[in-house]
Amino acid sequence: MIESxxxxxxxxxxILLVSVGALVGLFIGLSVFLGxxxxxxxxxxxxxCGWIVTTDAWRPFPIKYYLVAILFIIFDVxxxxxxxxAVSFGNLGMAGFISMMVFLAILFVGLYYAIKKRVLxxx
Amino acid sequence: MTAFxxxxxxxxxxxxxxxxxxxxxxxxxxxVWAHEPWLAIGWLALGMxxxxxxxxxxGMGLIYGERKIAGHFQCRLGPMRVGWHGLLQVIAxxxxxxxxxxxxxxxxxxxxxxxxxxxxxxxxxxALAIVPAxxxxxxxxxxxxVIYVTAxxxxxxxxxxxGGWSSNNKxxxxxxxxxxxxxxxxxxxxxxxxxxxxxxxxxLQLSTIVESQADGWWIWRSHLxxxxxxxxxxxASTAELNRTPFDLPEGESELxxxxxxxxxxxxxxxxxxxxxxxxxxxxxxxxxxxxxxxxPFQIAGLDGFNAVMQAIPPGVWFAVKTGGLIFLLMWxxxxxxxxxxxxxxGLEWKFLLPVGFVNLLFAAVLILMGWYFAPIPA
Numbered sequence: 001m002i003e004s005x006x007x008x009x010x011x012x013x014x015i016l017l018v019s020v021g022a023l024v025g026l027f028i029g030l031s032v033f034l035g036x037x038x039x040x041x042x043x044x045x046x047x048x049c050g051w052i053v054t055t056d057a058w059r060p061f062p063i064k065y066y067l068v069a070i071l072f073i074i075f076d077v078x079x080x081x082x083x084x085x086a087v088s089f090g091n092l093g094m095a096g097f098i099s100m101m102v103f104l105a106i107l108f109v110g111l112y113y114a115i116k117k118r119v120l121x122x123x
Numbered sequence: 124m125t126a127f128x129x130x131x132x133x134x135x136x137x138x139x140x141x142x143x144x145x146x147x148x149x150x151x152x153x154x155v156w157a158h159e160p161w162l163a164i165g166w167l168a169l170g171m172x173x174x175x176x177x178x179x180x181x182g183m184g185l186i187y188g189e190r191k192i193a194g195h196f197q198c199r200l201g202p203m204r205v206g207w208h209g210l211l212q213v214i215a216x217x218x219x220x221x222x223x224x225x226x227x228x229x230x231x232x233x234x235x236x237x238x239x240x241x242x243x244x245x246x247x248x249x250a251l252a253i254v255p256a257x258x259x260x261x262x263x264x265x266x267x268x269v270i271y272v273t274a275x276x277x278x279x280x281x282x283x284x285x286g287g288w289s290s291n292n293k294x295x296x297x298x299x300x301x302x303x304x305x306x307x308x309x310x311x312x313x314x315x316x317x318x319x320x321x322x323x324x325x326x327l328q329l330s331t332i333v334e335s336q337a338d339g340w341w342i343w344r345s346h347l348x349x350x351x352x353x354x355x356x357x358x359a360s361t362a363e364l365n366r367t368p369f370d371l372p373e374g375e376s377e378l379x380x381x382x383x384x385x386x387x388x389x390x391x392x393x394x395x396x397x398x399x400x401x402x403x404x405x406x407x408x409x410x411x412x413x414x415x416x417x418x419p420f421q422i423a424g425l426d427g428f429n430a431v432m433q434a435i436p437p438g439v440w441f442a443v444k445t446g447g448l449i450f451l452l453m454w455x456x457x458x459x460x461x462x463x464x465x466x467x468x469g470l471e472w473k474f475l476l477p478v479g480f481v482n483l484l485f486a487a488v489l490i491l492m493g494w495y496f497a498p499i500p501a
Contacts, residue, residue: 008189008291010358011149011167012149012152012170012252012262013249013252013263014227014261015171016171016174016248016249016262016263017245017249019171019175019246020175020244020245020249021241022174022244024241024244024245024393024477025241027221027393028225028237028241028389028390028393029246029388029389030221030389031220031222031223031225031389032225034221035189035221035223035224035388036224036481037224038132038224041229043226043227043231044228044229044230045228045229046134046230046231046290046291046292046293046295046385047291047292047294047379047384047385048226048292049379055294056230056289056291056361056491057273057291057293057295057296058288058296061300063340065300065303065304068307068308068468069303069304069307071472072308072310072311073305075311076310076311076314079311079314079315079318080314081269082318082483083269083270083318084326084404085270086318086322087321087325087326087327089322089327089487089490090127090490093491094491097228097487097488097491100487101243101484101487104483104484108477108480111472111476111477114472115472115473120468120469120472120473121465122464122465122468122469
């Protein structure tokens with residue numbers, strides 16, 4: 001049983017995760033331990049080119065970033081969907097090719113629509 | 124100890140005969156687990172030690188290289204004072220950063236502020252584990268290697284976003300939002316470019332993809348499709364790395380330092396290190412998928428030339444290809460001016476993405492018709 005787990009690289013991955021985490025934690029711990037700790041009100045305020053900070057930075061942000069995120073989700077899920085198709089493309093032949101091209105054509109219409117709607121114009 | 128000696132024998136034989144059987148460290152450990160559990164643990168421990176050592180060497184080497192190359196591009200010498208030609212400069216810098224104060228701003232979200240660089244560096248290090256550096260050293264070799272790289276690599280953007288948001292600083296927030304928008308946009312093109320090679324090789328496993336290039340690298344064998352995919356990947360990964368033609372998230376002249384404005388000491392160093400390791404991972408993946416990984420350069424018909432090329436160990440081939448790509452990325456930095464944000468988004472969504480799709484169509488037609496250069500029969 002353990003061989004199959006090792007063969008799946010899972011254990012190695014977990015060991016690596018733990019050892020990398022330990023290394024990173026060690027260095028951060030060391031720097032906290034070795035470094036000085038001197039606080040003051042001005043020093044702990046956010047950097048604002050020397051001006052006195054008046055407002056919080058956590059406030060509503062332009063919607064265009066949100067639109068890019070939505071587009072990203074559409075296209076990235078679609079690319080993730082293409083991966084199994086790409087691996088088995090040799091066996092699928094013409095049928096696989098045509099069905100995927102229909103799918104891509106529909107997506108392409110979507111991209112064209114987004115461009116025409118000036119979603120990506122970054123005004 | 125029989126496994127060690129037989130491994131050594133096989134390796135030395137492999138160097139002369141160029142017959143390699145790619146075995147990841149995980150598989151090697153699994154093979155000997157049943158009868159020699161301590162040897163398996165030894166393999167794993169050795170793998171981890173080499174991995175972490177590799178990490179430090181790459182990180183420091185790349186930072187030194189970047190400073191030296193940047194210096195020479197500008198007719199300067201770069202670091203010269205600490206050690207011979209400044210070789211110890213990076214170690215001195217690391218020590219300095221280690222004893223610097225670790226500032227967490229009073230208004231910041233403290234937990235996320237501490238967590239962000241850890242997340243950024245962990246993601247890059249886990250991506251590093253799958254890079255097939257040589258046939259006999261690849262830490263883990265999963266059968267969904269390409270997906271693993273893109274999935275683990277894209278956790279890094281979370282580190283950037285969390286770091287910028289949790290600082291509660293306007294520059295940080297702006298930098299993080301730009302970085303997020305830019306990285307996720309170019310992620311689509313990068314994965315599309317990798318998809319072309321998956322299509323040709325018919326596998327997601329990195330060692331299998333390297334083996335499929337024994338008769339020729341995919342960049343040559345796939346007519347134009349591989350070359351277009353290679354350049355798309357190069358541009359997209361430069362953007363994902365926030366390197367200079369696309370360094371809006373950290374544009375010093377407008378955003379102080381972007382998302383890591385509020386970071387100091389070791390946690391700043393981790394953001395920095397993550398960026399350099401990412402550069403190595405991107406170059407290594409490009410070298411593995413497009414330029415044949417550790418496969419030597421061969422020209423059909425020139426037997427003498429091929430024999431000389433085969434005598435060079437695979438690790439050297441991998442290092443040369445990856446190093447060349449890293450140098451190219453550093454060269455970009457001193458050649459191209461920074462893009463504007465609308466140009467950046469336009470380049471991805473209106474140029475690279477359509478080109479990537481057309482290229483995919485082209486590659487699919489090539490494979491369907493069998494028009495790519497097939498292995499030459501011996």
